[in-house]
Each structure stands twice: as C-alpha cells, then as structure tokens.
Amino acid sequence: MKNPIIAVALLAVSPLVLTACESAEETTSTPAEEEGRIAGIEITNARLVLPPVSGNPAAIYFDIANNGDRTLAFRNAEVTGSGKAEVHDTIMEDGKMVMGEAPPILVESGSTVQFAPGGKHVMVFDLGRDVSEGSTVEVTLIAAGNKRHSFDAAVQAAGDAR
Structure with missing residues (x-):
C-alpha cells in the first residue's frame, strides 16, 4: 500500500470486524441448543436400571424421536454421578448375541429409535x-x-419393570 495511514486504519479496524463476526455466530444458536438440547429431539420413557449386583x-x-429435518448420529453419552458411560448395542455374531460398544446410532428425521433391554442402551460404569x-x-447424548x-x-x- 502506498498510503501508510490507510494501512494503519485497516489494522485498527480489523479486530472490530472479527469481533462482530464472532458475536453474530454466538447469537445464531437456538434457545434449545443453549439449554443442552438439540432442536427436534424428544426423549421419552428414560430410566436408569440399577444393577442386581452392586458395583x-x-x-x-x-x-x-427425531422431529427435526436431518439425520443425527449419536456417538457418546455422559451420565452425572458415574465414572463413565458408553453407548452399547447387542448384535448377532457367529450365532450368539454379543453386547459391546455401538457404532454411531443414526436417528433419521421423522423416526424413533428405542434403547431397550436386549438392544441399544447406555451402559453406565462406576455409579x-x-x-x-x-x-x-442427568444423561447427555453427544452427536456428531x-x-x-x-x-x-x-x-x-434392578428387576423393576423395564
């Protein structure tokens, strides 16, 4: 640039422009997202079943239920009062039912996915x-x-109606 005054003025104004951009991004989140909720997601029938054997x-x-307009992939979970939580599924492998960590659980727009005994569930360790x-x-599901x-x-x- 030939005019150093213009260069200095641009440098002085650029942080203000960047701050304005950051402020605009912060205000675009929906109230539901700010409250720890994803818009369009509805959870019903939630219960933690204690283990029959302590420890x-x-x-x-x-x-x-996903009442939103796009598919969501849930990967992880957190549970207050626990050491860790994992999303699990039970699948048929070599003629046997096997339980283990699940790949991301896809919940398509307009669909409902059940986490139920013998299938998908959140396994909670070190209660x-x-x-x-x-x-x-409090359970927090973490999506992509x-x-x-x-x-x-x-x-x-343990043993109560599931």
Whole structure:
C-alpha cells in the first residue's frame, strides 16, 4: 500500500470486524441448543436400571424421536454421578448375541429409535453412592459435531419393570 495511514486504519479496524463476526455466530444458536438440547429431539420413557449386583454397570433405556429435518448420529453419552458411560448395542455374531460398544446410532428425521433391554442402551460404569432408586440422573447424548442433548432419567431398582 502506498498510503501508510490507510494501512494503519485497516489494522485498527480489523479486530472490530472479527469481533462482530464472532458475536453474530454466538447469537445464531437456538434457545434449545443453549439449554443442552438439540432442536427436534424428544426423549421419552428414560430410566436408569440399577444393577442386581452392586458395583456392576447399570443400563439406561429410553426412546429417542427425531422431529427435526436431518439425520443425527449419536456417538457418546455422559451420565452425572458415574465414572463413565458408553453407548452399547447387542448384535448377532457367529450365532450368539454379543453386547459391546455401538457404532454411531443414526436417528433419521421423522423416526424413533428405542434403547431397550436386549438392544441399544447406555451402559453406565462406576455409579456414585448417591445414585439410588427413586432419584434421577442427568444423561447427555453427544452427536456428531459435539452437539449435546441432555435429559433426566429416573433411577429404578434392578428387576423393576423395564
């Protein structure tokens, strides 16, 4: 540039322009996303079933409906009051039912996916002592792009209706 005054002015203004861009990005999120929810996702029938043997993992079951306009892929879960949580599925392998960590769970627009005994579920490890029958835990499902959807699950004793 031939005029150093213009160059200095552009340098002085550029942080303001970048700040304005950042502010615009921050205000584009929906209120649902700000509250730990993904727009269009509805969770029903959520419950954590305690293990029959203390110290073993618990399981969380629920129904997830996607009323949004695009497919979501849920990869991970977090549960308050636990050491860790994993999304699991039960599949047929070599003629046997085998349970293990699931690949991303796709929930297509307009569909409902059940997390139920004998199928998909969230396996919860190292439950805290304060997690007991009648209490609730907060569950956060994590979708691709680190989108998070949180909901409460009622804690049930082992053997209660699943």
